[in-house]
Amino acid sequence: xxxxxxxxxxxxxxxxxxxxxxxxxxxxxxxxxxxxxxxxxxxxxxxxxxxxxxxxxxxxxxxxxxxxxxxxxxxxxxxxxxxxxxxxxxxxxxxxxxxxxxxxxxxxxxxxxxxxxxxxxxxxxxxxx
Numbered sequence: 494x495x496x497x498x499x500x501x502x503x504x505x506x507x508x509x510x511x512x513x514x515x516x517x518x519x520x521x522x523x524x525x526x527x528x529x530x531x532x533x534x535x536x537x538x539x540x541x542x543x544x545x546x547x548x549x550x551x552x553x554x555x556x557x558x559x560x561x562x563x564x565x566x567x568x569x570x571x572x573x574x575x576x577x578x579x580x581x582x583x584x585x586x587x588x589x590x591x592x593x594x595x596x597x598x599x600x601x602x603x604x605x606x607x608x609x610x611x612x613x614x615x616x617x618x619x620x621x622x
Contacts, residue, residue, distance in 0.1 A: 495520040495611040497589045502616030509579050509620070515572040515589030515613055523547030526597040529563060529574045530606055531585035531618075538588070540604025542574060543597070552603050557583075579620045589613040 501513040513529065528543035542563035543552045551563050562575040572589060590609035592598070601608040 495591050495593055497591060497611055497613035499587065499589045499613040499616040502587060502618045504619040504621065505579055507580055507620055507622045510575070510577045511579065511618060512576070513574040513587055513589075513616060513618075515574075517570045517572065517589075517591065520591070520593055522593075523567070524598070525595055526592040526603055526609075527565070527572050528552075528590050528592075528603055528609065529572075530588045530590055530609075531583075532588070532615075533585040536585075538606045540606070541587070543603035544572075545598075554604065576618070579618075581620050581622050584618060584620050586615040586617050588615045 496518045497515055499515045523546040525546055526543055527546055529541040530538050531541050532538040541554050541557055544563050560578045564573045591611040592609045594610050596608040597603045
């Protein structure tokens with residue numbers, strides 16, 4: 494059982510920055526994928542960025558590449574998403590997710606919500622122009 498709690502959302506002007514945090518508890522292993530997803534009203538949930546717990550390669554959606562950075566602090570069991578140069582189209586509910594079933598590790602696609610079996614409650618990000 495993994496418990497994920499996101500924080501750090503808020504309202505910013507276009508061009509601003511925010512850092513989201515996701516604290517994970519209840520699962521002591523590493524080597525599985527964790528990711529940030531977002532969902533805007535009326536749209537499907539989409540993958541934003543992903544990485545492997547314990548260190549490893551990072552993955553980004555084209556829409557956020559070079560603006561967002563995913564990172565982790567293993568000692569704090571925390572996943573971060575640093576978001577710079579925010580745009581109004583980044584407005585969405587942002588979710589942290591974990592794939593403890595190793596579906597992405599064994600050939601799944603990190604950007605598909607169905608590959609992840611644990612989710613946080615989400616944190617709202619609103620970017621105004």
